[in-house]
Amino acid sequence: MKEKGLLIVLSGPSGVGKGTVRKEIFSQPDTSFEYSISMTTRAPRDGEVNGVDYFFKSREEFEALIEQEKLLEYAEFVGNYYGTPVDYVKETLEKGKDVFLEIEVQGARQVRKKFPDGLFIFLVPPSLSELKNRIVTRGTETEDVINNRMSVAKEEIEMMNLYDYVVENDQIDLACERIKAIVVAEHCRRERVEPRYIKMLEVE
């Protein structure tokens, strides 16, 4: 029987670079994971496309999805709902493909309960001051919101021991390489792939 795919969850504090690293991974031609497009009630930003960046929903539509148990997990983040469509994730894993979720920490916790065998990766900043720099540089938040996010970030970072791996996002390309290497290593470990070198030795 074909192995089921691996559920890969990338999470970490707000502003650490989850979205940036995820976009970089999916822009690389050798990436073989499937990205699960989330549902959200937040308004589309300039250039964002429905069904590509997110499935944009009204609050009523989102609450109906919760009611119908169509979401693997969901969370309210800065006044908006975000959630992962459960059917897409299950069907894609069933086909033997790896599914990649990029979600905030409350959602990751819910996924861990439902998929204890998932691969949970926590992205950390090089330092708290660098995290603050990134949130400030992104320029989407006021001073008050930034201070609030920093105290939430400290609590979020304390949750990193719930994860299988911690990856530092010092440089975007290095963080991507680390994540991809972890996925390859996990596949070998879980599937106990007979390394082709063993076959080579048997022949000789």
Ligand SMILES: Nc1nc2c(ncn2[C@@H]2O[C@H](COP(=O)(O)OP(=O)(O)O)[C@@H](O)[C@H]2O)c(=O)[nH]1
């Ligand atoms: N729980 C959960 N969080 C999500 C989901 N999709 C995106 N997020 C997270 O929601 C947060 C806000 O995302 P967004 O509004 O796109 O703004 P960003 O801060 O620029 O990434 C980020 O931390 C995302 O990782 C999801 O399906 N579920």
Ligand SMILES: Nc1ncnc2c1ncn2[C@@H]1O[C@H](COP(=O)(O)OP(=O)(O)O)[C@@H](O)[C@H]1O
């Ligand atoms: N390795 C990095 N070095 C410097 N800046 C980064 C790095 N990764 C991300 N950033 C910047 O940090 C800010 C937050 O990144 P973002 O991907 O929006 O974070 P998150 O999705 O975790 O909230 C953005 O302005 C992004 O360009």
